[in-house]
Amino acid sequence: MGSPSGPPYDPDDPDRERRERDTEPIPRIGPEDGPGPGRDRPDDPFFSDDVGYGDGPYGEGRSGRSWVRDPESGYEPPPQITEDELAGLRVDASGLASGSRRVLPLEDEPSSLTARYLFPTERFRGEWKRHWIHLATPIAVGIAATFVLGYLSGFLAGQDVGALTTVAVLLWFAVMGWVAWRVADWWYDRFILTNKRVMVVNGIVTRKVAMMPLARVTDMKYEQSPAGRAFNYGTFVLESAGQDQALREIKNLPNPNELYLRVVEEMYEPAAVEARLTKQAEEAKADDGA
Template identity: 75%
Template sequence: MDPGEPRDPRGEGGHSPRDDDDDFRFRDPAMEDTDPGRTRAETYADERIEFEDPTFTAEELEGLDRSGGPRRFLPLEDEPTTLVARYLFPTERYRGEWKRHWIHLSAPLSIGAGATLLLGYLAGFLTRQDVNGMVTVAVLIWLGVISWVAWKVFDWYFDRFILTNKRVMVVNGIVTRKVAMMPLLRVTDMKYEQSALGRMLSYGTFVLESAGQDQALREVKHLPNPNELYLRVVEEMYEPQAVEARLGKDDEGDDA
């Protein structure tokens, strides 16, 4: 080698002596006392495992299911009703079902009450006028209105908003059944809207957006407790481990 030529720090073989030194190890100062001989690959592998399998401390679990404060959750349902169970496949996990707020019945109930007052007054007036044939017509009209109101009440009872760990669904209809659903993975945006009356009575309208243009489920009106329900859906979308941890803690409490 020319004395004036810079010396390659890797040596004559084109490689550093450290490449042949099996004892050269990466040392993390935080781990010097416990395991002074860990390699860089071993350390990174452990960090990757930690990231993929998160755990929750006792304090975090207490925060997941506290009933007061800003993060109040609706109680988790154990089993779906018979109405809902037929639409769930075996591998998805049921999270709950909710009927629409009673305000959903305000229009038909108001019509039924108004018809009762109006037709009752009309029937009394026609009776005093001895027009018995028209009284019968008034009674038949009233029965028709009340039957329509009863139909709306039954339809409200069978109308459910359903949440699982994979999708949201709306099931409604008595004779003609409609089932609309959207996978949670396809939900790109979700919001809820509350009017002044909705804030007073605790109901709101959910609006879901997805990547597709044709959506079977986009707007769901008159859902109860919209803030808590919104947090439940968002948590299922972004923190499913937290839901599983809370359910696991509840199971442990029941066993104890």
């Protein structure tokens, strides 16, 4: 006699036992069903129905009970996430990461040297002098000239050759004047970033201003030699859609990774920059009011 919804009962059916076995309900296993992880302790909630997902030994779950796992059972407790790891995932009301930032704070105002090249609707984002390694050659030449010409002047003075001694001293002054010129040129050489463009301004007597709109930058990279990684400087290479580029390669820029993040953020996330600046201004105003 078969079931109303199944095939007729056949005692000789070879698959009958398998079908009956497959349709048997799976028994629930509780603490009272024998030894095993959590079964030898009546109060162990290992197989309890009221244990919520997420209960664990590191905190209370939805049921308020601890989740005890035996190491021999093959189950592992949920992973722990430290506060430092969570800090980079949390966001504030503006949608920005509230953890430690990788981009340094932006400058408030441009210097007088830079301000003259900015138009009123442009937002200033920062200016940088080239790394001190840019002066390595002039300084090395000045030190070498001081030692060599100083020794030569002393030697010529002992030989009673006054004219040659004077020439050596004048030559030293000329070398040091060239070094001073290179230092002054380094001081007035600036890399400038705004919300519209990047610029390089250099020159003492003849001023040169090269710029590239951020909207035209199609590719940007920076390169660091072993010395650049050791002293934290690099060379930026900018590619644009046009063939003639007034600004393509900028050498010896300091903190290239931080500067790279600054430019990329300005290119792709200008709203995030504005939100961060607004938040900083509000915090500064609150601190001043306090």
